[in-house]
Amino acid sequence: MKNLNLLSAALLISAVACTEENIVEDVSVNDGKMCQVAFDATTVDMEDAGEIGEIQTRTMLREGGEIYWTANDMLGVFTNEGKPESFITKNGGKVTRFEGYNNVQGDYYVFYPYNENATISNGVITTELPAQQYPEPGSFYTGGNLSTARGNKDEIIILHNACGWLRISVSEACEEKEITEIIIEGKNGELLAGDVEIDVDNGGAAKVLESSENKSTRVSMKTEDHIYPGKYYYFVLPPMTFEDGIIVTFVNKDGLISKQDLNFPMVIEQGKWSSLSNGNPTDFKYAENDSTESCYYAYNLDGLYEWASRVNGGDYDLDCQLMASFDFGERTWIPVGTKEHPYVGTFEGNGRELRNLKVDSDLDCVGFFGAIGPVNRNEGKDEVDEVKISNIKFINPVIMSRYRGDVNKTDDDGYAGVVAGMMNQELIDNYSGAVIDKCEVIEASVSGCENVGGIVGRSYGGTDIISRSSFQGSVDGAMFIGGIVGNVEGDVVDCHSYSASITHSNNFRDYEARSGGIAGTNNGDILVCSANKVNVMTDGRYAGGIVGANNGVIVGCVSCGEVKADFSGGIAGESFGPIKASYSNCNAKAGVVYRIKTQLIGDFEACYTTVEKLQPVASPEGKYNLWYAPYIQLKKKDLNKVLNAYKCDSHGLENSFNGAHWKFEQSIDEYADKLPVRPFKYPSESVDSN
Template sequence: MKKYFIPFLILGTSMLYSCTKEEIISDTNSSSTEKVKLEFKAGIDPVSRTVLVAGNKVNWEENDAISLFDQNSNNKFITSTGGESVIFTGSAQDNQNTYYALYPYDADATISGDGITTTLPAKQTARAGSFVNNLNPSVAKSGSDKTLIFKNACALVKFTLQYSGSNKITKVMFRGNSGEALAGKLFVQVNDATPLTAVESEISTEVILSDDQGFENQKDYYFVVAPSELKNGITLVLYDANGMEWKRSSNKPVTLKSGHILNLDKIEPGEFKKVIRISTAEQLIAWAESEDRLTTDVILDADIEMKDMKWTPVGSSMDIGKGYSGNFDGNGNAIKNLSLSGTGNIGFFGGLAIGAKVHDVVFTDATIKGDASSSVGVVAGTSLGIIGSCKVSNSTVSGSNNAGAITGNNSLQVNNSNVQNVTVSGNSAGGVAGVNYGKIEYCTASGNNTKITSTGLSAGGIVGSNSEEGGTKTSGRVLKCAVDGITIIGNRAGGITGENGFGTVAQCVVNKCNITHNSTGNSANLGGVVGYNARGEVVASYSANSIIGAAILISEAIGGIVGYNMNSASSPAYVYGCYSTHVSLLGSAVKNIGAITGYNNGHVTSCYAVLPDGVTGITLIGNEASTGIIDHCVEVGGNNYTELENASDLTVTDGTVWKAAEIWEITASGVTPTINVNYIGEAGTN
């Protein structure tokens, strides 16, 4: 659908349009399961017209196409004309009670229930006065009358270029300051109100508009973005044809709503600054020794070999003026054989300050070593910036304090990053971060040679210790992370986090891991997902095919999901909508060995477990059930799985609301349920 925006005034945020499919009576046999020719009429929804200002016009364009979903397939429907009202034709089954549709047509789009999966590209072509054709996703559903009312699944961000300089602007980038997902694989739940849209994979935290011919002055431009709460504000970056840039940031919270326009108003760029492009180790070191290294933006244009090269970490802490605050773009290139040791915060970056973004960098064969007070990581020792789409492999990280393959201390955002075949050791040790006070989302740790060891207390496949910081409700969040085939050793050890204090671990997966401890005492807590859950929440997660403990070990508590689930009256602990399957629980822990939790005095809700073949005598909860609240669970050996969906909703620390009925996919009586991987709890208001 082509949207023509005739100039009009938008104050703040304005509602977008939607389009209505009016009924055309088909002469086909409605009882047939074969595809037949159908027609839909698309026009302007008069309801949506009432929220538009005068002068705005919305048209379909010749050869526009939509995806129409019947029971078995995604069908392409095309219009041969343009205008406010057109006819779409195509072939589909004519025996459906409900049809779902998607604009624009996407041959790879799929549907599950009332949810459509499609793609919103992060790289978009600029078009003066509008957005490019076949870009802004809209969805609709219809009854048997074949009337479709399309509604926008995404938001628009508008700016008006006001520029009197001589630089030819060819690219504009928009992002949230906390690394929120703005594009990628979308899951859109279709309903009668506003569609619910979430980015489920292939995440991009920034959206780029490009025009090789140059952006036009005094013209309006639009980004198409996924709905999101940008709670720490936004950044807009303009690039000229020579790669120089101008940047504007704001820390004011911003809401991107489906069907709405966020108007950034007039953008008047000043002086464009240079971006350092680096192709050799010598150039990289020269930048790291320059006076403006903490603020300069960098792009890598080639792999960098650092063997036998001395490296001094850029930035020493997260403080402004002491930490790196620029944009370091690895451009998909690798930094190889980085080796360094010392005191303080140690990594390629010693510290990332607020505003920093490090992304698309690959590190291989790195060796990072810190002292007793260090926070150490390959990418950064400590971070208050955004780390996205980074990879670390075949590397060793060690330090007596906080150690992680990506960063020792994450206080803002690590997103879509992966570690493989790494060795990490420290007091709090994690595959991604030693400690997390921010958000870690869509990250993985894998490789049979990956070994995470706590030399003090906590070890986790993703995070050693995950905590809410200073009452900030959106901190301490680990979402949609996965570990596979790794070894985790610690006094509090878990597949995802060793310890979860007031934080949230949600939609995470642990598979084929070995989780154990080296202690000779009986204070160790081991869990398939979290070792020690201290008044936090573990939600919609599962562990499978792992070995927890060892035959000769004595532990305090061993659980398929959580080892020790600790509650308090003011801050309850929850294990909600989780399951374990074929997890071996080994060693002695008195009575505190359970297929879900070893010890529980909190809440265990909507959970079930399947023991390994031939194993008996292990119940869902290890200790006496009366010490905690257990509800809507299925005890080991039971199969009344529909009970799982009947649990009350759970509101977690950051205000997100999770619904058991949405978490579970129950296909048939007696068949073990799975977790709906497309579901993410509804965003709260905190």
């Protein structure tokens, strides 16, 4: 193995130049072929750093000014005018090793952090400085501090910092204000982030490009937790002078803001920091609602209603960002988007709360959104517009649809869900998709007729995605009734219902219900989902702990509760499609599935019931029991094996469907140490998680 030894010194607590030293040894010229290379990196004591006279800030700054490498960090290396190669470290600490492959020969350029889209031309590296930076208490964040160097196989090289830092702390008096975001902007519209150029051979200072599509005059640090008083937080900024000062905006957990105008010049020098200590923001208030050509920023409830009015008035693709949490009180809400004119923008909730949402309507599509999608393709372009609803918490919503379609018309249905009544439309570009991601619903009441779900009434798009969402409350309907979605054509990934009741409405006993803890009917993929302490009680035909009727795929699901119907199963009432690596602890007529309607034996693998003496299949058709029972009741050790072997599209969701999150935890049954339980974080301490 060829070795490049990287020597790094620790950071001193003072406003001094910061660099990194690299010693390169045993690197011979090769014929240009890719070969394995390693950077051995260590930190030196602070007193030695003082003697060296040049110190570094690269990965993480710890208490006392010590620098530590972090695991899974990456450097980039250019050896010619092409794409960079990545070097990754698997271990953190004071000593680590970056490993990768490169055709090392002659001069080369190193830059941090690695960016696959970085380019180099005549010694000038173009990379990115993000406007959204991660708040790391007492430090800059991993991957934030841009630095570059030019080296040769026989030289010591020094990675020079391309940026400076503005470090900010808030006073101990801010403990109860629960500040979640700090925003920095210059008074003269200075460019603070975006694509940057770094002339490595001439000082290496970062400069934001005017031509950058992602250029920004604001830089923010935002956390779902809170900013800790007394800790410094380091903004990474390009070297510059703010002639007329800066504006610092503090945002609390409810989205209220407090602005501080600092009316004095401030200099950000390369490799140095400036400090703003013990900020004490007061007079938090709602910001003004703000709107650009394509996005509306809602800082108060009136602003949210204004955005909804604009969408329903014809601006169907007007994006929105929720900048505060709101309580609807006694105000009612008109759903955004209709079947004829669905919402086709992106709505970013920013983790805010919407409390006491009330919808009581005769419309056919009912929810916060009536209808969303389909995705539209831009004329003459390969890319498509994104339709996405994400990162919202609904607390105590009441959604009531009084629409009852004509039973003689197959396309005359009602749709009800807290987030949306309908995703896409029946028979309209069925392979188009929309996304609902990270939406949490607590203490909800949802009622309607044909398609009723805790999150969505019905998904028609073949590439729709409902992901990382959860539901707690009650769902009552007539035909397709589910804890997450009533009827789904797309994918449901990493979604969970808990402490929920799914019931067949007394008002619609003439409808044949399909009911489930996750979905009433599944025509797509349901992957790694759980229904915990969910009761599915209907007088309908099919009901299951996960789905009533399965026409698609179910993999890696767990159910616990009680299921009651004519044909009830711990996982599904009936199934035309595969069910794999799933188990139930549900009281039902069948432990796994009541009736199997597929003749492919391999469609059922590693499925289980933990209810004593309950048969996995209870269909009266004897041949199904004879064919399938032995294959369903596999050894428990096969659960993870089957899960990990199954190939599916998890849509790039972090930690979804990779098997790593399946853990063995204690349960009430004798097979506890053999059964995987999907970890689920309950949103409230008041919910019993046992």
